[in-house]
Amino acid sequence: MLSDAWSWWWESTNSSDEFARVSLTFALISLVISWYAWMFIKNRGGAPPPPPGPRGLPLLGYLPFLDPELHSHFADLARAHGPILKLRLGSKVGIVVTSPSLAREVLKDHDTIFANRDVPDLTNALQYGGFDIVCTPFGPEWRMLRRVCVREMLSSATLDVFYDLRRQEFQRTVRYLYGQAGSPVNVGEQMFLTVMNVITSMLWGGTVKGEERASLGAEFRRVVAAMTELMGKPNISDFFPGLARFDLQGIRKRFGECALKFEGIFDSIIQQRMKIDKEGGNGGGKDFLQFLLRLKDEGHAKTPLTMNHVRALLLVRFSDFQHKN
Template sequence: MSGLPMVGNLLSLDPELHSYFASMARTYGLIHTLRLGSKVSIVVTSPAIAREVLKDHDTIFANRDVPHVITAIEYGGRDIVFTPYGSEWRMLRKVCVRDMLGSSTLDAVYTLRRQEIRKTIGFLYWQAGQPVNIGEQMFLTVLNVITSMLWGGTVQEKESSRIGAEFWQVVGEVTGLLGKPNVSDFFPGLAWLDMQGIRKQMKGLAQRFDRIFDKVINQRIKMDKQGIISKESKDFLQVLLQLKDAGDSKTPLTMIHLKALLMVCFPISTVHVYQ
């Protein structure tokens, strides 16, 4: 479909994209193009065509542009979401699906999940007769469960709460930046100007991420050397470090990969929290 010079169809987009795409499909057909700045996007609104793109020919369409803001993070674009399809992506997928979220690993972190659920039950028990915001409490419980699964066997309870609170604050701010339309993505030639200051903000958040990860990783390595790792302390971080140390001569799991996986496994983990 035609658009304005320079900006293309950017100014005509509706915030409710699903409704906007449906209306465009009625006018321009089940598959059509949009020009967003200097980039061309293909919109598919048919289940049959979507199946061809996402399943039958998925390897052809697997790669995607890395948002400019993601490149501000040292390990941005090195995770399972943005890594180009190939041996490195297949290695990361295997790590996520088989090693991190496989039944044996989820069974190993069952104790950590149970501890957090019991804390919530205990809190609700002692609030008997008083009003409780169940939605807020369940949200906090989910956050605590996921943080515990990430590195709950590494840091002490009080320290885990503090690190977890900072971690989720950074995650929230990063998510906010990722959701902002960025001129640098629509006009790559202007990316070096960082006109909205989004890349600069992300760099600051990336440094906070790195400090958190370095703290828990160094503490876990120290515990390993001292031989004080208990059977009940296994978490995702321990699994990743063991895979990194085991190594793979062809496609090794590096510390960059490890941090990238920790950063993105929050949305992945939410699917498995209650298993």
């Protein structure tokens, strides 16, 4: 079809336009040749050849051919190209691993080599963009955040501290359901609310109490849900970093608006916790926020935990809980 359209345009132009026609043809051919020459030079230098993969279009790569059902689409590509394959997505290159043995090599045996990840463009709208464990490059700071998350913040001993919070929320739900005996109840909705109450209790339950906690939890969930939705949208700026300054889809702008709301809510909660701690109280219980602020105050000579780290880690924890439930 493309060749037919080209032939029609070629034959329909007047002879007086021959120079313009030849110039345009030469420019298009030169563009394609330059692109392939650049790709050839880029892949030289003694590096091993890249894995096989499907062909794409100049400049766009394989982007136009991606199927929304990525897991099924990648499985089909693996059957055609093997367990490890290359996809050029705009100006970025993606490597897809579908074999369990190769996945073990990437995620476990050589995990430090593959630890670094591209930071999505929209995180630049956050004051603390790139401060969480997902986006931080491998190094002392990443190891500090991993230690905080895995060995301290989510350790068995720390989670045991929140056992009473989880039990209280579960008992409250059971009492509500018992009181609704004989009436229709949306069990799924109640279970979701229970999980949300547990999350907010663990995050700042010892800082914010009663109706204020419920109100802040609802608003916080709405903001984070909007931010999570934007993070899941394909962003042209991620595939073509040279276009990031233009924010063609407006994703960074919308994300920034959500981030301002999030920071306002969170800074208010942090100020309450710091006031409670300064006055020598504990707010009636412990929470993740209190735990992180204590770690920040204790400090570390080489890789201190900053307030931006605190905000980023709690945002990640909230998003993780939301996705899992």
